[in-house]
Amino acid sequence: MRRVQAEELSSRLGLGGLALDPDPDGAPSALRTALVAWAAVSEAATHHLVVQDDVTAPPELLGLVAASAARFPDDALIFYTNWHARNGAASRLAALAGAGWVRAVPEEFAPTLAICLPTGRAEDFRHFARGSSERHDDEVMAAFLRKVGRAGLLAVPNVVEHIGTSSINGHASQGIRRAACPVGAADARPLLGHGWVLEELDWLPYMRYGEGYLRPAGQENAAEPLRHTRWADALPGTGLTEGQLRDIAQRNCPTDMADAVGSAYGAAFAAELWIHCLLLGRQAEDAARRHSARTGTRPEAGPAAVRLRDAALSTVGLAGLPPERRPDVLPAHAELLTAYAWSAVRCGSLLLDPAAAPRA
Known part of the structure; x- marks a missing residue:
């Protein structure tokens, strides 16, 4: 079921292929499959986008990601933020303040449903995460970004939306999990392209x-x-x-x-x-x-x-x-x-x- 869903998503968005779990009979682990995805970097690419299978997104996603990567070439760019996380609250605050981007909360998991890294950073992440006993790729990503000293940038307008309530990592108990600030691609484009960046959150x-x-x-x-x-x-x-x-x-x-x-x-x-x-x-x-x-x-x-x-x-x-x-x-x-x-x-x-x- 999830493979069919993933194939449809990849084809519709033009993502370039699937990363399959190398040990489907093993203990559930999002990180295991994520490492396969982060290894599939095109030789000529400057940035690498990984999208999980349990999302929906508009056809304009790749164009929005490419423009954002050109604007912030050295940052980890995160295009989905969970509505009941600290990062979700940060995105709401930034939206109300009129910002287009906000620096992620460092101590919380880094949302990985749709995340883009510079290719060099993607390679560094693979080396960092290889051999980890942690199954949550979002927790490992956050630890990696803390290590390099620069939390990810959250796209305040969310064009990527989570679907379903199932979870490989056992988060089904959290119930319905949606984007904090869901908007269409037409509204997201000017905000991502020209919106200011809220770097310092103060208390949240x-x-x-x-x-x-x-x-x-x-x-x-x-x-x-x-x-x-x-x-x-x-x-x-x-x-x-x-x-x-x-x-x-x-x-x-x-x-x-x-x-x-x-x-x-x-x-x-x-x-x-x-x-x-x-x-x-x-x-x-x-x-x-x-x-x-x-x-x-x-x-x-x-x-x-x-x-x-x-x-x-x-x-x-x-x-x-x-x-x-x-x-x-x-x-x-x-x-x-x-x-x-x-x-x-x-x-x-x-x-x-x-x-x-x-x-x-």
């Missing part, structure tokens, strides 16, 4: 399994870099207080929408999602202001950028739900979650305004 709000968390700046250097810290516990490092956030929520969170979200998914989730999106809006606005101060230009505000922002918030509520709740989300509820998220994001600037200073 994200959600998992119905609860809000916050990644402190420099988390990759912590003793436990993959530790998840609840947002209230991490606030002291941001200059914000829980009282400040609760006060803004009390004054600005739309009661009717909060009640509707709470009725469908629980009051606790409704509260967590609004606070998460408030923090997300604050960080996106701060990143946009810093970009403008540095360059003297405003972030992209054209129709493609507007649709990208809408796409980013169309997935934040769905991705924030526990996996078992996601399949039951009706279109009307998805629209509700998106509107509710926007109501919080638009209040993010209040956390940058002196009038919203923490209460004593």
Whole structure:
């Protein structure tokens, strides 16, 4: 089944062939097959793209990748970001800030569903990964990029989408896994070609399994870099207080929408999602202001950028739900979650305004 799917994808996109598992009867390992794929580098190529079989992508994918590689010839370029990962939250933040690319979170797995490396870097990765007992190619890729000291660049507009829920590496328990910022190729092209790069993330709000968390700046250097810290516990490092956030929520969170979200998914989730999106809006606005101060230009505000922002918030509520709740989300509820998220994001600037200073 997956081979037929892979053959169809390769033929439709013009990918140039399949990498088959050299030991199909062995223990499941994405890395084993990935090493075959990374070895299939054309002699004349400057870059090498590897696409996994459980995705869909538009016919324009190769053209978008080639143009992106020409723009960023020395970077690992990642064209899919999981909607409930830290990197997914980074992509949403970047989309709201008007960026086209964002530097990946170093300590998290590097999404490998569609990733392009310079050919020399691809060869280095093969040597690095050869003999590894790890079966997760995305974890090994992240470790490799940490070793070379340069995390991958995430394409904020995602034209590659994950399909299905099965997983060679045992991630089926995570349920439906989709792109964080899904858009079409026409909208992605100008953003990938000319959009600015958000290099420094500072602290990053994200959600998992119905609860809000916050990644402190420099988390990759912590003793436990993959530790998840609840947002209230991490606030002291941001200059914000829980009282400040609760006060803004009390004054600005739309009661009717909060009640509707709470009725469908629980009051606790409704509260967590609004606070998460408030923090997300604050960080996106701060990143946009810093970009403008540095360059003297405003972030992209054209129709493609507007649709990208809408796409980013169309997935934040769905991705924030526990996996078992996601399949039951009706279109009307998805629209509700998106509107509710926007109501919080638009209040993010209040956390940058002196009038919203923490209460004593």
